Amino acid sequence: MTRKQxxxxxxxxxSPTCLKCGTVMNPILIEEEYPGYERRTFGCQSCDGTMTQxxxxxxxxxxxxxx
Numbered sequence: 458m459t460r461k462q463x464x465x466x467x468x469x470x471x472s473p474t475c476l477k478c479g480t481v482m483n484p485i486l487i488e489e490e491y492p493g494y495e496r497r498t499f500g501c502q503s504c505d506g507t508m509t510q511x512x513x514x515x516x517x518x519x520x521x522x523x524x
Contacts, residue, residue: 473508475501482508489514 472482482499485507490496497510 473499473510475504475506476508477501477506478504480504482506 472484474480475482478501480501480503482501484497485500486496486498488496490511493514495512495514497512499508499510501507
């Protein structure tokens with residue numbers, strides 16, 4: 458039996474650079490707002506700035522096999 462699992466690809470996502478201080482930002486919230494699109498909110502640990510991006514959803518399909 459095969460199951461497909463959809464997972465977000467946080468490890469493959471490029472984080473933006475903070476426009477205020479130039480530090481690489483960390484993802485703090487990723488949600489699918491519309492089918493096929495994600496709203497990504499990033500936060501800066503240095504200056505507490507935030508940035509929101511819209512992007513196509515990155516979905517990875519893994520096949521899990523059960524015996």
